[in-house]
Amino acid sequence: MTSHFEYPSDREAASAAQVRALEKLLIEKGIIAAGTVDKVLGYFESEMTPLNGKKIVARAWSDAEFAQRLVSDTPAAIAELDLPIGMAGAEGEHLAAVANEPGVHNVVICTLCSCFPWPVLGLPPYWYKDPVFRARAAREPRAVLTELGVDLADDTEIRVWDVSGHSRWFVVPQRPAGTDGMSEAELAELVTTESMMGVALVETPARS
Amino acid sequence: MTTTPAPEPVAAPVTTGSQLHPSCVTDRNQPTFDAEWQRRAFGLAVALSEFGHYPWEAFQKELISEIGAWENAPTDSRGRWEYYEHWVAALDKVVHRNGLLEPGYVNPEDREPDPSP
Structure with missing residues (x-):
């Protein structure tokens, strides 16, 4: 794993020891079982991944009526797809x-902490939780998007959505040109996590 | 172990210039933990909520409060930004507020050996 920030080892050791103690004591008290944390992590790491979001977006690009239902009642529309069991739980x-x-570009951020649409995008990248990103994306989204290489026309409206425990927003990016006739599986390949956060666009695939 | 580590001086801004988010150039679809304890802290907080020991909002409220305290502290007295330290502090609080553990818990690893024969 890459370490993005230097991290003092004594603070790290203290945090690591505290987490170890919490888990051991909760197991000792019978509040959780020995394998509970691994089970939950395994579910997140194997089932709650951006693969879900990619499939949802590809369906929306292929089926205009689904795309409408996806925006008007997201959980119900997602339930139509063959996605992992439990998508409705864990904040789904x-x-x-x-x-x-x-003319409209959407961006999702969490201004206060790190809420994220886990079931469709997995866990957020580290920079999503960064105080500088959270503050700047709220204050000057156009400048941040430009730095990220998302150049929008001046008259494109940017809508910033603050993810919370009650609303776990994600973006359905625009289908790129040059993708006529592609299957849903091929389309899903084009969709990136960043595009579903609104910090990237989906590019027209290079001609092979 | 519940002692709070001494604050570390802030050495450098967490992000600089246009190198705001290097990970944006690729599609990183794996959870981003720098260490196993961060991963376990994440799993523990979610597991306790999933099994009904507190609503997720209760954890989230503590996390917002921990992060807010760091953000509102003077830059020369707060430690270096480390997201999962706030996560662990929030977990500790929500565990105690919901009576899951008594205050002053001691890691089983750190207990004195049982003196009884």
């Missing part, structure tokens, strides 16, 4: 999609 009931369209 609070999923909410917003669609980019000509």
Whole structure:
């Protein structure tokens, strides 16, 4: 794993010891079982991944009526797809999609902490939780997007969605040109996590 | 072990210039933990909520409060930003507020050996 920030080892040791103590004591008290944490982590790491989001977006690009249902009642629309069991739990009931369209670009951030649409995107990248990113994306989203290489027309409206425990927003990016006739599986390959956060666009695939 | 580590001086801004998010150039679809304790802290907080020991919002409230305290502290007295330290502090609080553990818990690893024969 890459370490993105230097991290004093004594503070790290203290945090690591505290987590170890908490888990051991909760097991000792019978509040959780010995394998509970691994089971939950395993579920997150194997089932709650951006693969879910990619499939949802590809369906929305292929089926205009689904795309409408996805925005109007996100959990119900997602339930139509063959996605991992348990998508409705673990905050899936609070999923909410917003669609980019000509003249409107959406971005999701969490201003206060790190809420994220886990079931469709997995866990957030480290920079999503960074105080500088959270503050700047709220204050000057256009400048941040430009730095990230997302150049929008001046008259494109940028809508910033603050993810919370009650509304776990994710973005349905615009389908790129040059993708006519592609299957849902091929389309899903084009969709990136960043595009579903609104910090990237989906590029037209290079001609092979 | 519940002692709070001494604050570390802030050495450098966490992000600089246009190198805001290097990970944006690729599609990183794996959870980003720098250490196993961060991963376990994440799993523990979610597991306790999933099994009904507190609503997720209760954890989230503590996390917002921990992060807010860091953000509102003077830059020369707060430690270096480390997201999972706030996560662990929030976990500790929500565990105690919900009566899951008594205050002053001692890691089983650190206990005195049982003196009874």
